[in-house]
Amino acid sequence: MIAILSAPSNLGLRPPEPGGVPGAGKAPEALRDAGLFDRWSARDARDAGVVLAGRYVDDDRARAPGMVRNESALVEHARRLAERLTRILDAGDTPLVLGGDCSILVGIGVALSARGRAGLVHVDGHTDFRHPGNSDQCASVAGEDLAAAVGLHWPAISDIDGLGPYFEPHRAVHIGHRDDDEEAAEAARLLGLVVPAREAITIGPVEVAARVRAVAGAGYWLQVDLDILDPTVLPAVDSPDPGGLDADQLIALLERLAPAAVGASVTILDPDLDPDGRYARLVSDIVLAGLARLGQAVAGSDS
Template sequence: MIAIVSAPTNLGLRPPRAGSVPGTAKAPEALRETGLYEALQSRGARDAGAVIPGRYEDDPGRDPRTLRNQVAIAEHARRLAARVVDIRRRGDVPLVLGGDCSLVIAAGMASRVTERGGLVHVDGHTDFRHPGNTSAIGALAGEDLAAAIGRHLPEIADLDGLGPYFDAEATAHIGCRRDDEHLDEVSETIALTIPADRIVLHGAARAAADVLATPRLERGFWLQVDVDVLDPEHMPAVDSPDPGGLSPEELTRLLQELAPRAWGASVTVFDPDLDPTGAYAREVAEIVATGLCRLGSEYAS
C-alpha cells in the first residue's frame, strides 16, 4: 500500500527575493486541492500525515561555509526519516510530496537504516554543488545529490553517522540539461547519468531500461523526482526553470517504468506561488497519479 506523506519544506531553497520565502512549502496542500490524494486513496493508498519543517530563515549574515537553514534541515530530515522507516516497517511504500529536494537527506537516512539500496535522482539539474567544487554553497536544494553520496559538509551529509546515505556506485541521475556545469563531474562519479536530451532522442522507456539494468540498482532504489525536469513550456512553476527538459508524457512514461521497482519516492520543487490558476498543480497531480500509481509493486524487500 502506498502511504502518502506531506513534507511541506522550503528550507533548501534561496529566497526568490529579499524578505520573501519560497513557495514550495505550499505544494502538498495545492496537490491535495487537485484531488490527488483522493485519487491515490481510491486505488488503495493511505494518508500518512505530514512532517512539518521548522521556520525558514534566509540569514544573509550566516557563515558562507554553512547551509541556509542548516540546523532546521537536519532536524526535519531526522523526523521525516523516522516517518519513512515506520511506513516501511508497516509494510507500506512511502510517497513523500514536498517541498524542496533537501528531502533526499531523509530518504537517504531511512535507506541506510533499512538497507534499501540505491538512488535514482530525476532532476533538471545535477544538484551537485559542494565544498569541493565551489565556495558558493548555501542552498541544499541545489546540492542534494552531492550530499546524498557524501560529497558535502558532514553536518548534513553524515547525520547521526549514517553517511554516505547512498553509494555513488548505486546512484543514477536522469534529466539534467547538457550545459549543466557539473555534468562531467557527476558522470565520472556515479553509476549512470542520462541527460534530458538523450530521453528526448531515444525515449523514456530506453532510459528506464538503462537504469533497471544498472548493477546495484536492480534490487531497488529511492526515486527522487524534481518537477523542474520538465521543460518550462510545460512547467514554469519551479524556482529554476531551464529549457531543454522533458514533456509531461515523457516524464510520466519514465516514472511508469521505474516506479514499480522503487521502495519509495519523493516529488519536489513545484511552487504554487507561481501557479495562480492551479493549472500546473493539476499537471503535477496527473503525472504523479499516472506515473507513480504502481510505486513499489515489484520491489522485492
C-alpha cells in the same frame, strides 16, 4: 499499500528576494486541493500525514561560513522525516513523499541508509551536484542534494548520525539535466549512470529504464524534481530551464521506473507561481499516471 506523506519543507532553497520565503513548502496542500490525495485514496492509498519543517529564515547575513541555509532546521527535519519513513517502511507500505524542495532527499537518505542503503534514481532538470569540493557558493541544499546524498557535502548535511553516504555513488543514477549543467561532467565520473534530458528523450523510456536497473538494482529510491519538465509545460518551479521533457514523456519514464522503486518523492512545485492551480492539477495527473505502479515489483521486500 502506497502511503502518501507530506514533507512541506522549503528550507533548502534560496530566498526569492532578500527576506522572502520560497513557495515550494505549499506544494503538498496545493496538490491536495487539486484532488491528488482523493484520487490516490480511490486506489486504496493512505494518507500518512505530514512532517512539518521549521520556520524558513533568510539567514544570509548571519550564517557562518561552512553552513548551508537553515542548517539546524533542515537537519532536524531530516531526522523527523527519516523516523516517519522508517515507520511506513516497517509497516510494509510504499512511501510517496510530496515535497517541498528536494533537500528532503537528505532525510530520505538517512532513513534508507539506516536500513542498509538502497540505490537512488535522481530525476531532475539539474544534477544538483554542487558541493564544497567544486564550488565556494554552497548554501542551498536544494541545489546540492545529490552531492550530499552520495557523501560529498559538509558532514553536518551528508553524514547525519554517522549514516553517510546515504547512497553509494556506484548505485546512484541521475536523469534529466540540460546540456549546460556545470557539474554534469563530475557527476558522470562519480556516479553509476548520468543521462541528460536530451539523451533520455532520444533513446526513450524503455532503454533508460533498462540502463537504470543495471546500475541501481531493484528497490531504489525514485526522486522526481519537477523541473525535469520543460518550462513550456511547467513554469511553476524554482529554476525552470529549457530543454526538458514534456508531460507524456515524463509519465512514460516514471511508468517504467516506478515498479522497481521502494518509494518515491516529488518536489519543487511552487504554488506561488500557480495562482489558479492549473499546474498543480497537471502535476497531479502526472503523479497519478506515472507512479500508479509504485513499488509493485519490490512489494514486501526491504530496502
